[in-house]
Amino acid sequence: MPASDWFYYLILFAVGLAFGSFLNVLTLRYHPGKKLFASDNIGGRSACLHCRKVLSWYELVPLVSFFVQGGKCRHCQKKLSFQYPLVELAGGLIFLFVPLFLQKFFFYFNPVWGEVIFLSFSLVWILVFLSLLLAFIIDLKHYVIPNTIGLILFFLGIIWILLGVFGGTFASSFNGSFLKNFHILFPAVGNIWLAHLVGAAAGGIFFFLIVLASRGRAMGMGDVKLITALGLLFGWPDIVLIIFLSFILGAVVSLILMALGRKKISDLVPFGPFIVLAAGLVFFFGARLLSLYFGIIGM
Numbered sequence: 001m002p003a004s005d006w007f008y009y010l011i012l013f014a015v016g017l018a019f020g021s022f023l024n025v026l027t028l029r030y031h032p033g034k035k036l037f038a039s040d041n042i043g044g045r046s047a048c049l050h051c052r053k054v055l056s057w058y059e060l061v062p063l064v065s066f067f068v069q070g071g072k073c074r075h076c077q078k079k080l081s082f083q084y085p086l087v088e089l090a091g092g093l094i095f096l097f098v099p100l101f102l103q104k105f106f107f108y109f110n111p112v113w114g115e116v117i118f119l120s121f122s123l124v125w126i127l128v129f130l131s132l133l134l135a136f137i138i139d140l141k142h143y144v145i146p147n148t149i150g151l152i153l154f155f156l157g158i159i160w161i162l163l164g165v166f167g168g169t170f171a172s173s174f175n176g177s178f179l180k181n182f183h184i185l186f187p188a189v190g191n192i193w194l195a196h197l198v199g200a201a202a203g204g205i206f207f208f209l210i211v212l213a214s215r216g217r218a219m220g221m222g223d224v225k226l227i228t229a230l231g232l233l234f235g236w237p238d239i240v241l242i243i244f245l246s247f248i249l250g251a252v253v254s255l256i257l258m259a260l261g262r263k264k265i266s267d268l269v270p271f272g273p274f275i276v277l278a279a280g281l282v283f284f285f286g287a288r289l290l291s292l293y294f295g296i297i298g299m
Contacts (some may be wrong), residue, residue: 014093017062019130020091024084026135035147036134051076056067062088096130098114098122101284122262124160125283127235128153132276135226139272145222150229157232178238180287186237196235203239204228219271226272230279238282241290245278246271 028049029041053075060064066085099122117133135149165174175191177183189198207224227246231239248274250271257263282288 009096012099013092016092016095016126017088019095020088020133021060021084023089023130023134023137026134027083027087027141030138030146032142035123036146038078048073048075048078050078062142063092067220069219081090083137087133089132091130093250094126094133095185097284098125098129116219120163122287124163126155128156129280129283131156132279136273136276139222142269143233144220144271145226149224149226150225153226153229154232157196157200157229161192164192169180176235176237178234178283178286179241179290182287183237185238189236192235195204196232199231199233199235199237199239200228201231202236206243217268223275224273226275230275233280234282238286241286242278242282245281245289249277250274252276 023027026036026041030036034041046060048056049071053073057071063085065081066088069080071080071082072078099118102118102121102125107123110111110194131149131152133146138149139145143290164265176195189195203222206228207227210218211221211224227243228240230242234242253274254263254269257269263269
């Protein structure tokens with residue numbers, strides 16, 4: 001990779017750290033029943049959650065300030081949550097690896113428009129994963145996924161479909177599925193619009209039936225809205241693997257928590273984080289996971 005490209009991705013990583021810092025602000029100020037982007041959530045000076053001291057700019061440098069200060073507030077010396085560096089790092093990695101991953105799907109029929117389409121693809125999925133990171137943290141903390149996140153993902157899903165319809169003319173070898181050639185193992189559903197609508201319907205209806213059957217104990221309507229939005233984004237058949245992996249991850253983590261005595265079988269476990277992790281796995285490793293699976297079973 002040329003040095004200029006490394007510099008470009010370093011800038012992207014730094015921007016991602018800043019966005020991760022902003023997500024920290026949103027999640028720490030959010031409370032259920034409150035609008036996610038309420039003015040007091042996104043405005044005002046940052047302050048220590050313990051001593052309420054307003055923080056200076058050099059105490060807010062993403063990733064750096066936390067470790068320079070030894071993970072403590074400079075004023076009251078109380079320990080800071082590891083959420084700060086973890087979410088900032090996640091934001092940086094999203095900005096770094098999403099474009100790197102999508103780049104392999106591109107060969108440019110038209111250099112100018114090809115670059116525009118690639119940047120558009122990257123921007124959509126960066127915003128998708130930032131939204132999913134937000135859903136992950138809030139659901140983990142509050143057992144709720146704000147409707148705003150679902151609406152953002154729905155909007156990005158429409159944009160993604162439009163890019164899929166028009167973008168391939170200029171630049172993409174993307175075949176409409178992150179499962180690559182493994183998508184032929186599933187029943188075909190026709191054109192790109194139908195594939196994404198079927199994905200949304202399949203995910204939404206399946207999860208809604210689980211909510212009804214469990215009376216909201218297994219999962220909530222926030223999970224239904226999240227999986228429906230992801231079905232629109234990923235389409236059919238990718239959503240099938242997302243659903244499957246989310247249940248596998250949920251079962252494994254729940255069993256580990258019960259074995260460690262952290263949870264009882266009757267305790268609620270937020271399901272949104274498992275959906276988010278499954279979506280990330282399908283996006284980056286969907287085809288590899290299926291290849292590994294079929295290799296293990298000898299197919």
